Structures are given as structure tokens and as C-alpha cells.
Amino acid sequence: MTGSIDDFREWVPVRIFRKDAQYFVEWCHLGEQRFDEAYFGDTIRRRMRIPFNRLFRRNTPVASLEEIVSQTETIPPTGFIFHISRCGSTLVSDLLASLPSNIVISEAPPIDALIEMSRDGDTEIQSGAALKWMVAAFGRRRWSAEQRYFIKFDSWNTLDLDTITKAFPTVPIVFLYRNPIEVIVSHLRKRGSHMVPGALAKQLPELSLDVSLSVSVEEHCARVLAEFLKSALRFSSDEQVLPVDYEELPEAVWGSIADHFGVTFTGGEIARMKERSQFDAKVPQQTFAKDSDSKRATATDEARRAAKEFVDPLYEQLKKKRIKGRP
Amino acid sequence: MSNKSFERFREIVFASASMQNELLAIADRSEFIDRVVSMASEHGYDFNREDIVIEMRDADAAWVQQAV
Numbered sequence: 349m350t351g352s353i354d355d356f357r358e359w360v361p362v363r364i365f366r367k368d369a370q371y372f373v374e375w376c377h378l379g380e381q382r383f384d385e386a387y388f389g390d391t392i393r394r395r396m397r398i399p400f401n402r403l404f405r406r407n408t409p410v411a412s413l414e415e416i417v418s419q420t421e422t423i424p425p426t427g428f429i430f431h432i433s434r435c436g437s438t439l440v441s442d443l444l445a446s447l448p449s450n451i452v453i454s455e456a457p458p459i460d461a462l463i464e465m466s467r468d469g470d471t472e473i474q475s476g477a478a479l480k481w482m483v484a485a486f487g488r489r490r491w492s493a494e495q496r497y498f499i500k501f502d503s504w505n506t507l508d509l510d511t512i513t514k515a516f517p518t519v520p521i522v523f524l525y526r527n528p529i530e531v532i533v534s535h536l537r538k539r540g541s542h543m544v545p546g547a548l549a550k551q552l553p554e555l556s557l558d559v560s561l562s563v564s565v566e567e568h569c570a571r572v573l574a575e576f577l578k579s580a581l582r583f584s585s586d587e588q589v590l591p592v593d594y595e596e597l598p599e600a601v602w603g604s605i606a607d608h609f610g611v612t613f614t615g616g617e618i619a620r621m622k623e624r625s626q627f628d629a630k631v632p633q634q635t636f637a638k639d640s641d642s643k644r645a646t647a648t649d650e651a652r653r654a655a656k657e658f659v660d661p662l663y664e665q666l667k668k669k670r671i672k673g674r675p
Numbered sequence: 676m677s678n679k680s681f682e683r684f685r686e687i688v689f690a691s692a693s694m695q696n697e698l699l700a701i702a703d704r705s706e707f708i709d710r711v712v713s714m715a716s717e718h719g720y721d722f723n724r725e726d727i728v729i730e731m732r733d734a735d736a737a738w739v740q741q742a743v
Contacts, residue, residue: 355689355692365737377695377699379699396738398699398709399698399701399702399703399704399708399731400695400698400701400707400736402731403688403694403707403711403727403730403731403734404685404688404698404736405734405738406689468710534719662701
């Protein structure tokens with residue numbers, strides 16, 4: 349342990365690492381910085397430019413998280429956001445992060461690392477308990493305005509919904525999805541890390557590197573998306589999980605998503621989110637324009653075939669459940 | 676300078692909010708290194724600029740390599 353427990357108020361976990369057969373949390377000084385960028389990593393990269401954080405990061409054993417979070421006021425998670433990637437999830441987290449009353453942690457590697465260790469049944473640390481402590485660590489109230497706390501998970505964490513709902517059985521979950529052909533076209537333009545062949549082989553042995561390389565890029569993307577949708581469908585009848593289509597954004601953020609999370613935004617907060625929604629969440633300098641038509645128009649025949657064969661039936665099932673369950 | 680002696684100095688910084696605040700306020704890398712050297716000297720540690728540059732390089736390498 350470096351420094352006393354009390355001294356961690358302005359510090360945040362940035363990753364888990366292993367040294368000498370022990371797992372540690374590495375902390376970076378966040379100071380007064382809010383997580384107001386599209387991704388957790390963007391905010392951390394910005395803080396890492398400060399010379400201090402290059403030289404003075406702190407390390408604590410993972411088990412110390414429990415003591416650190418127990419001595420600080422924390423906000424329990426208000427809602428979790430899961431998604432299939434390229435489906436508006438960054439728009440949702442960005443709109444929520446635009447309000448000072450919200451803490452939004454978007455795709456944080458320390459959370460992903462502990463989910464992976466929980467899935468693997470890692471016995472060297474109490475990975476399930478550590479996941480709860482890590483979630484609590486990000487929910488520490490650093491500003492008096494903060495009232496709510498949202499986590500956007502990595503898309504591949506959808507495969508771990510079972511682990512996460514067991515750890516957090518009462519936290520409402522939103523699952524974002526989109527017409528699969530549009531998602532595939534997006535990945536063909538710029539591949540997400542989980543769409544690299546073999547990247548998810550641990551969670552999806554049926555998509556090993558050998559298998560992934562033996563099919564077209566389009567089919568590989570379609571089969572990954574199919575697995576995400578299958579996982580979501582297993583939970584779609586559960587009251588804890590609300591499926592939301594890309595087409596319902598951004599209004600769903602202050603509509604059905606807010607209702608599901610049990611949140612009532614003020615008129616001023618909604619106006620602020622509406623204003624923010626005019627701009628691209630990933631490139632805030634640009635105005636936002638829906639590109640579903642252009643994505644569908646540029647889809648290759650192979651992309652259409654792969655979508656039709658592997659994902660479209662699952663997408664239709666989810667849409668039907670969504671419509672059926674809509675208030 | 677041994678790595679362990681810098682680790683001991685790190686602990687002193689982590690235990691002192693005023694030292695942290697002063698170093699956090701320095702955005703310029705060269706100025707930051709100079710102040711770390713002088714601050715360490717005030718606490719009885721004899722580091723030079725090159726020592727700190729090496730420590731920063733090692734910390735950067737750890738950042739790149741150590742993730743689970």
C-alpha cells in the first residue's frame with residue numbers, strides 16, 4: 349500500500365496488473381477532473397499528460413479496494429448500459445455525462461479485467477467481490493452535485509451478463525442494439541478491437557482464431573454480433589433488462605431509458621442533453637447526423653448474406669420483445 | 676540512485692498533500708523534473724535529472740506492459 353487510505357479521494361483506478369503472482373490496482377490522480385468525455389480511456393489519457401501522473405502513480409493490492417471504498421461516500425449504480433457496439437451507446441453515455449449530476453464510467457479497463465477474472469473463476473483474488481469494490485470505487489462521490497451513477501460496459505461484456513446480474517441483481521440494465529447490417533458496415537469501415545479474428549476466442553471458443561480466419565470478415569462480424577444478441581435475448585424477458593433500438597435515440601435517454609433507470613431528469617437537464625445530442629458523441633466538433641441509410645446502401649452482398657444468415661433472425665426476435673414489452 | 680530509494684521518496688510524496696499539489700501544478704516536463712530533484716534533495720535524497728528521466732521512462736514502460 350502506498351500512502352494512507354484517506355489519501356485516495358482524488359485518485360481513480362486505471363487498471364489491474366499482476367506482479368510477483370499478486371494482483372494490484374494502479375491509481376492515477378484525477379483531481380477535479382470529471383469523466384465528461386466519451387470514454388474512460390480518453391479522460392485518463394488526458395490526465396496522464398500531466399508529468400505528475402507519469403511518475404507518481406500508486407499501486408495497491410486489489411483487496412485494499414474494500415477498505416478504500418468503505419471509508420468514502422459512494423453512490424450505488426443507478427443503471428448499467430450494455431450494447432452490441434456501433435449502436436448509439438456512446439451517444440447515451442455522452443448525454444448522461446453532460447450532466448454534472450451524473451457520474452458516467454464508460455468502458456473502463458479495470459472493470460473489464462475483473463469481469464474477465466470473475467468469468468474465469470480466478471481464485472487468487474476474490475474476483476467477484478473485487479468487481480463490486482471496483483464498481484463502488486468509481487461511484488465515490490467527488491462532487492456534491494453528483495446524484496446518479498451509470499456504467500457503460502464494453503460490448504463483449506454482454507457475454508458476461510450472467511456474471512454481472514448475479515453480482516448486481518437489482519441494478520436496471522439497458523441493452524442497446526441496432527440493425528445488424530449497419531453495425532457490420534461500421535466495423536468494415538473501422539474494425540472494433542473485439543472484431544479482430546480470435547479476439548473473443550476465450551469467451552466464444554466456436555469463434556477461435558482458426559475458425560475466424562476461415563470465414564469472410566463480414567461473416568465473422570455477423571457471428572460475433574449474433575452471440576451478443578443471443579446473450580441479450582436470454583435476459584430480454586427479465587424486468588431488469590430493457591432492450592432499446594438505436595432508432596429510439598436520443599429521445600429514449602430522457603424517455604424509456606430514464607423510466608427504466610428510475611430517473612426523472614429536470615427540464616433543464618433534458619434541454620442540456622438535447623443540445624448535446626446535436627453533436628457527434630465520438631467527434632464532438634462535428635454535428636451529429638444519422639447514417640443508417642448510407643450504411644445500408646453501401647453494404648456488400650456478403651455483408652447482407654452474413655447478416656441475414658446469422659444475425660437478422662435474432663435482431664427480429666429482440667425487436668418483437670421490445671415492442672411487446674414497451675409501456 | 677537505486678530504484679528502492681526512489682520508491683521511498685515516492686512514499687514521502689504520497690503522504691504529503693502539499694508536495695503532491697505543488698508537483699501536480701507543474702505542466703512543463705523539464706520544470707517538473709527540476710522540482711522533483713530539488714524536492715528530493717530537501718528530504719535527503721540525492722537524485723539528478725537523469726535519474727528522474729529514467730524513472731519516468733520505467734514508469735511509462737510499466738504502463739505499456741503490465742496490464743492484465
